[in-house]
Amino acid sequence: MIEVNNLVKTFDGFRALDGVTLKVENGSVYGLMGPNGAGKSTLIRHLLGVYRQDEGDVVYDGEKVWENVAVKSRIASIPDDWFYFGQATVKDMCDIYKGMYKTFSIERFKALKDAFNIEENKTIKYLSKGMQKQVAFWLALSTMSDYLILDEPVDGLDPVMRRRVWSLIMDDVSSRGTTVLVSSHNLRELEDVCDHVGIMNHGKVVLERSLSELQDNMVKLQVVFKEGEEEPTMDGIEVLHDSLTGRVHTMIVRMCPESAVKAVKKYDPMLVEAIPLTLEEIFVYEMGGLENEIKNILV
Amino acid sequence: MIELNYRDSRPIYEQIEDGFKKLIIGNVLKKDEKLPSVRLLATKLSINPNTIQRAYNELESKGYLYSVPGKGSFVNGITKVDEEKIKELIDEILEKIKELKYLGMTDKEIVKILTEEMG
Incomplete structure (x- = not known):
């Protein structure tokens, strides 16, 4: 289990992390999302024990990560700026990883060769950006580590390779119970692979939920009330957002889909229909008023 | 699959x-x-x-x-009746009947089609 407690990090007086608290259960896939500059990568560097926090803790199964080799050797990562030695070939980096990770499996490394289809004796520097990313995945997945920390991992990978990489990770999650934390802006993709999501903004985690909770607790409704009648006040229904196009209300309601429909039907509308929300829509509504901001820019 | x-x-x-x-x-x-x-x-x-x-x-x-x-x-085969699904399907049929009526079909015609379908 990864636990982050009230983490604070200040750069030149700017609080990049302003009391981050989050929890990732073992065997779960945690998706970290948030607008640019929210502090995702800074948080990830603390999770990897690269940055030293000003306040708070980063704890793996009860042990602090900072300067702790035993904990760090259980974590494989793909940071946004993956490091390799200047002239190193894939094989050289494999040897370095083998030295760092006791659990490194050379059998797995050989087996994954087919999946990635890159020559072992190629110098990494001369590979394309996407292929370098593939090498990073190849090595990270060969470590057989308990934790996998990924910062925007599939950026630069082609669609076929994305799917292949996610398949490999999902196989690890279901067979070995690997714990994964992944940051991404591709919410469509996060929705497939995550079971928990956290939204960061201004150096804080503003929302942390399981995906099923999110799907069961918020719904979009299209409602049309009868003509000529006064619009009901919708007492007891928590409406987060309501927009009117013609006579059709589009409402975002914090309720499970069935009870929301039932609750609105009491007002005898002409039409009521529940539409599930995508993660992207949830993100937008939770960030609040994005529509208004866009409007202001357009005006 | x-x-x-x-x-x-x-x-x-x-x-x-x-x-x-x-x-x-x-x-x-x-x-x-x-x-x-x-x-x-x-x-x-x-x-x-x-x-x-x-x-x-x-x-x-x-x-x-x-x-x-x-x-x-x-x-399991179908042993337990999925009440929820049945209700959902009936609602769907009723919705379609409403639509057919709107398009000008009479009750008689609709009933005729349904009985033919049932054999």
């Missing part, structure tokens, strides 16, 4: 659930046949294993599946 449609607004677990329901009702998956393991399906579709587990749990609670600990999930 199961195809996910990313333009579909239904959540993924629901798509999987509906996909298996269709296969079971259409008798493509026969009684006591084993369903693919959670791990296999997670890897094949590259989605979270918990999502698949959730779909399997839903199907089990609705009586389409039974599970044997350590062995996996199996098709």
Whole structure:
């Protein structure tokens, strides 16, 4: 289990992390999302024990990560700026990883060769950006580590390779119970692979939920009330957002889909229909008023 | 076996659930046949294993599946009546009848079609 407690990090007086608290259960896939500059990568560097926090803790199964080799050797990562030695070939980096990770499996490394289809004796520097990313995945997945920390991992990978990489990770999650934390802006993709999501903004985690909770607790409704009648006040229904196009209300309601429909039907509308929300829509509504901001820019 | 449609607004677990329901009702998956393991399906579709587990749990609670600990999930045949689904389908039929009436069909004509269909 990864636990982050009230983490604070200040750069030149700017609080990049302003009391981050989050929890990732073992065997779960945690998706970290948030607008640019929210502090995702800074948080990830603390999770990897690269940055030293000003306040708070980063704890793996009860042990602090900072300067702790035993904990760090259980974590494989793909940071946004993956490091390799200047002239190193894939094989050289494999040897370095083998030295760092006791659990490194050379059998797995050989087996994954087919999946990635890159020559072992190629110098990494001369590979394309996407292929370098593939090498990073190849090595990270060969470590057989308990934790996998990924910062925007599939950026630069082609669609076929994305799917292949996610398949490999999902196989690890279901067979070995690997714990994964992944940051991404591709919410469509996060929705497939995550079971928990956290939204960061201004150096804080503003929302942390399981995906099923999110799907069961918020719904979009299209409602049309009868003509000529006064619009009901919708007492007891928590409406987060309501927009009117013609006579059709589009409402975002914090309720499970069935009870929301039932609750609105009491007002005898002409039409009521529940539409599930995508993660992207949830993100937008939770960030609040994005529509208004866009409007202001357009005006 | 199961195809996910990313333009579909239904959540993924629901798509999987509906996909298996269709296969079971259409008798493509026969009684006591084993369903693919959670791990296999997670890897094949590259989605979270918990999502698949959730779909399997839903199907089990609705009586389409039974599970044997350590062995996996199996098709139950249709033994339990899925009241919810029946209500949903009736609502759909009523909706369509409304539409037909709007397009100018009379009650008599609709009844005639329905009785013909029933034999």
